[in-house]
Amino acid sequence: MASTNQSPFYQQAEVKYLNAQTDQDRLKYLEEMIKECPKHKSAEKMLANLKIRRKKLLEKLERSAKTKKGSSSKNAIKKHDLQGVLVGKANSGKSSLLKDLTNTNPFVSEFPFSTRNSQQGMLNYGGVLIQLVESPSIDSDYFDKGVVNTADTILLTITKIDDIQEIESKINNPTAKRIILFNKSDLLNENDKRKIASYLQSKKYNFILVSSESQEGYDELKKKLFSSFGKIRIFTKEPGKLKSNKPIILSPESTVHTVAEKILHGFSKQVSETRIWGPSSKFGGQKVGMNHVLKDLDIVEFKTR
Ligand SMILES: Nc1nc2c(ncn2[C@@H]2O[C@H](COP(=O)(O)OP(=O)(O)OP(=O)(O)O)[C@@H](O)[C@H]2O)c(=O)[nH]1
Ligand SMILES: [Mg+2]
Structure with a gap:
């Protein structure tokens, strides 16, 4: 197919199409070529040809999708926490x-x-x-x-x-x-x-x-x-600073102690004072003990020795 009078985007898609290793990729780049193909009268035939090519490729893909038993090429997905x-x-x-x-x-x-x-x-x-x-x-x-x-x-x-x-x-x-x-x-x-x-x-x-x-x-x-997922989000902060951007994710009913252990890597004994803001506090900046139960979107501030 002559592509010299085509846009650079079309030409790029065509190069990728010609180099594609799988029918799946061929289809992807063919779709790009169709998208980039000029829509005016003189390109009509070319567009029609591309669409025929797409139809054939799809028929082939659908046949194999329906009949192929098992699947060897599955890329295993590594499961994240959430x-x-x-x-x-x-x-x-x-x-x-x-x-x-x-x-x-x-x-x-x-x-x-x-x-x-x-x-x-x-x-x-x-x-x-x-x-x-x-x-x-x-x-x-x-x-x-x-x-x-x-x-x-x-x-x-x-x-x-x-x-x-x-x-x-x-x-x-x-x-x-x-x-x-x-x-x-x-x-x-x-x-x-x-x-x-x-x-x-x-x-x-x-x-x-x-x-x-x-x-x-x-x-x-x-x-x-x-x-x-039934989890809660807790933000932490240092005295005089803004809260963290990323919350830590905990099970419901987690306590201040859980958070302290987590962010101080086991050194929660170094905490001298804890203040909280948010849904579990009676008022912003309330002082609480280690057994205080947290709620979603609480902010916890630790002062350490
Ligand atoms: N009108 C409308 N069309 C949509 C919407 N979502 C997807 N489509 C169209 O539906 C078609 C299929 O979309 P995909 O996202 O590929 O669907 P899929 O479930 O991943 O399909 P397969 O992977 O082929 O099973 C495309 O043409 C989309 O543009 C939507 O919310 N509204
Ligand atoms: Mg899909």
Whole structure:
């Protein structure tokens, strides 16, 4: 394909396409070429050819996604302390959520089965790092049972109510917390949204209506995801200074002693005075003892000898 009169972006994509080692990558760069291809009349034929090439490649990928048994190329994901796993049917928008919410840049495509290996990124929730993982869709042979079975929290990514049953029938992790992400909510009118919400409410699901198009529900998603882990965030400070940027993450009912041991590396006996601000304090700067029980978002100040 002649590319001399194409934009440098197109040419770069084409070079990557020609050098790609896997069909997955070929598809990714082909999508880029289509995006960069001029849309005027004289390039119409070229664009049409690219789309035919994309269709063939997709058919090939879909055939192998559905029939391939087992999977040898799975890249194992190292589990972090706080982990949520996106699970859903093909095209439900898992990669789009991963892309929007974390530091990673996964491949998003209008075609199903575009994610073939579990992939992960880190979500920053007010200084707390949460690992978000996308498993390939439940309806492909690449579905990552391992990653779903060990998840702390499963984010069921759905676009219709029936998807919940279908996903549950494919997973086996009774202890993981569940959050239902009703995605693509931008495609619904207010009335539909109300009906869906009241149905999910009546079933006592923990759910959020979200959209990567409008970014609706993202703040609530992060909040619910963090709270699903049942942990509290504690900030520390030194006298006369501002509180730490990053909280430390503890089990509920942790005490001042736990924090002191943690930040003074076992030398909590050196603490001469402790003051606290926040939800567990009666007033800001209250003096407390080592057995004081902390609450989420408390700030603890230690004076040491
Ligand atoms: N309207 C709308 N479209 C969306 C939304 N989220 C994703 N999409 C589109 O849906 C298609 C699938 O998105 P992906 O994020 O690749 O979905 P996925 O679940 O990762 O799909 P597979 O990995 O192929 O199973 C893409 O064309 C997205 O642009 C959304 O909130 N609203
Ligand atoms: Mg995907």
